[in-house]
Amino acid sequence: MTISQRTSLVTAQVADRLGADRVETDPAALVKLSSDWSRMSPILQEKVPSGRYVADAIVRPRTEQEVADVLAMAYEHDVPVVPRGAGTGNYGQATPFTGGIILDLRGLDAIEVLADGDVRAGAGARMTKIDKVAREAGRDLWIFPSTKGSTIGGFIGGGSAGTGTIEHGTTSDGFVTELTVAPMDGSGRLLTVRGEETLPYIHAYGVTGVVTSVVVRTDPARDWVAVYAAFDSWDAMVAVHRRLLDLPVLPRLASGDEPALVPTLTTNVDLDPAQHSLRVIAEASTVAAIESLVVAAGGSVRACLEDYAATDLLSGMSYNHPVYFLQRAHRDRSWFHMETGGELYWTDADRVREVYDGPVWLHLELMGRGPLAMVVAEYVSEEQVLAGIPRFDEIGVGVHSPHQWYVDRNLELVTEVARERDPKGLLNQGKLTDHALVDTRVNIGVR
Ligand SMILES: Cc1cc2nc3c(=O)[nH]c(=O)nc-3n(C[C@H](O)[C@H](O)[C@H](O)COP(=O)(O)OP(=O)(O)OC[C@H]3O[C@@H](n4cnc5c(N)ncnc54)[C@H](O)[C@@H]3O)c2cc1C
Structure with missing residues (x-):
């Protein structure tokens, strides 16, 4: 029997035991829930485009025990299952490479x-x-x-x-x-x-x-405030960025962008597109100290918004969002990004810009005690993107490629536990492979 036929057996059981409304096989819904935001990577867009790998059914449990019951039914018939939340993951990691069931968990939404x-x-x-x-x-x-x-x-x-x-x-x-x-x-x-x-x-x-x-x-809960500052240069911006770690209460977020990225940001604050933008979610008592740092670095504070919703807006411009905003604003061209980190962003960011030919733009974050940055450039080819990895290594910048779907954190531990918890290897097939053990960053290709 094919996976598709076995899935039908399981969904019939689910409909019988939990109710017919827990199962969906509408083709459009299957395509939609079989993909995620891997479209942010031009490489993944090519290898796992929406519609190429599609589940046979969506199952919607409503209680924790129902999840366990559905997995037991799938186990009995050797049906692959992929758990799914909102499908916003970046790496194609919620895409079912071998069909089977998408387990839509949004019904389990109790909060206490x-x-x-x-x-x-x-x-x-x-x-x-x-x-x-x-x-x-x-x-x-x-x-x-x-x-x-x-x-x-x-x-x-x-x-x-x-x-x-x-x-x-x-x-x-x-x-x-x-x-x-x-x-x-x-x-x-x-x-x-x-x-x-x-x-x-x-x-x-x-x-x-x-x-x-x-x-x-x-x-x-703390009293969080959204602080927007602007600078003429990258160096002036990072002079403040690095000093934020000295504040008596650490900020909740500290994001920076080069002028090329600034006009694409979604914000209600009047940002100067010619200047570097630094945005900080700061504890209220530290705002005066931040203002002093900004002025000392030659920058200016453009806004200081005191309601919590304003800090949420600032969160919405952090991490991968500026990459998405750029892609949305310039759809006529194709962009890729690499997730990187290291002190070089504070001391000599130009060396990072040299990793790729052509204009390279940086989105900065503060992660733990050091800087993290999304390196964004125009996409030419997979070879061009991957060629950057050894160059980042050479200049001492840590790099994680967002262009692959393998599990790459605690890999040995995950593999060991997966053997016990999923002895038939039915959960999210293709994401945990020996391939990943060779080199999780550069191996891209469905097996
Ligand atoms: C523009 C943009 C910005 C982003 N910014 C960030 C960011 O700041 N920080 C960040 O960490 N991520 C970020 N992401 C990635 C992603 O949005 C988040 O990690 C998000 O929290 C994933 O949640 P989800 O419900 O969408 O998960 P999904 O995409 O549905 O699932 C993610 C992975 O978890 C698995 N999974 C889902 N539910 C379960 C479950 N209950 N049990 C076991 N496995 C499960 C899925 O199979 C899949 O492999 C960003 C993505 C985009 C598109």
Whole structure:
């Protein structure tokens, strides 16, 4: 029997046990939910374009136990399953390479603030909603991504960093205290892991099990303010950027852009397109110190907005969003980006600009104790993009290619746990491969 035929057996069982409305096979919906935002990469756009790899059915569980039940049915018939949140991942990691079932988890959206202030949420709860509930309870989520409409399950399953990362690191750095997971082992059970044991499920694209609910860390809510500053040069901008780490309360976000990227940003603040733009989500008591730093570097403060919604707008211009804004503004040309990081952005950014021929534009973030940058340039070919990787290595700049779909964090641990939790290898097939063990950054190609 083909995967498609086996999927029909499973969906018939699901319809019978959970209700016919839990299954969808409409062709347009299948194509839509089988792709994600990998279209941001011209390389992935070519290799995993929307419509090339399509699931046979979408299944929509509403409770955590239903997730476990669906996985048990899929296990019995050897049907591949790909968990999916809002589908905003960048790497094609929610695309079902071998058909089967897309598990749409958006129905699991309960949110509860616990007695200690941390938040328990269903995997399908949106980060926007979780943040709102947390703030109403006087708490700040440790981190959330610039795509705030995404789900917590997807952020933990496939995301990494965002607002809050300067102080709290990535999704693997203590943000997650507890996960409930449905394994693909035929048991139909749910298991709960805590602390370090959560690591094999974070940024693992669901290959170690489907996360059904999470507990994430919060802090007492702070008074956050959106500060916009402008500078004549990159050097003046980074002179302030690096000093933000000396503030008594670390900023929640610190994003910078070169003039070429500034006009494409979505903002209600009057940004000067001829100047470098630095945007900081700062704790209110540190604003005066930031203003002094800006003036001392020869810059100017263009706006200081005091309501929380204004800081959200600023989050929406962080991490990969400026790359998307550029692509949206100049659709007549094709753009690619590389995710990079290193002190060179503060000391000699021109050396990074030399990695690629032609104009190279930089979007800057502060991640932990150092700078992170999206390097953006016009796309010519896959060879051109990949040729940059050894050059970044040579100049001591860390690089992660957003043009591949393999699991590339904690790979050995993830592989080991996946063997136990998914012995038949049915979860998100093609994302955990020996290929990735060779070199996760440069190997691109569906096996
Ligand atoms: C313009 C743009 C900007 C972005 N900015 C950021 C950013 O600032 N920081 C960042 O980290 N990411 C960013 N991303 C990537 C992505 O949007 C986020 O990581 C987002 O949180 C993913 O959530 P999602 O619900 O859309 O997940 P999906 O795309 O649906 O899934 C992501 C991965 O997780 C798996 N998965 C989904 N749900 C579960 C589950 N319950 N259990 C196990 N596995 C699961 C999927 O199979 C897939 O492999 C950006 C993307 C875009 C397009």
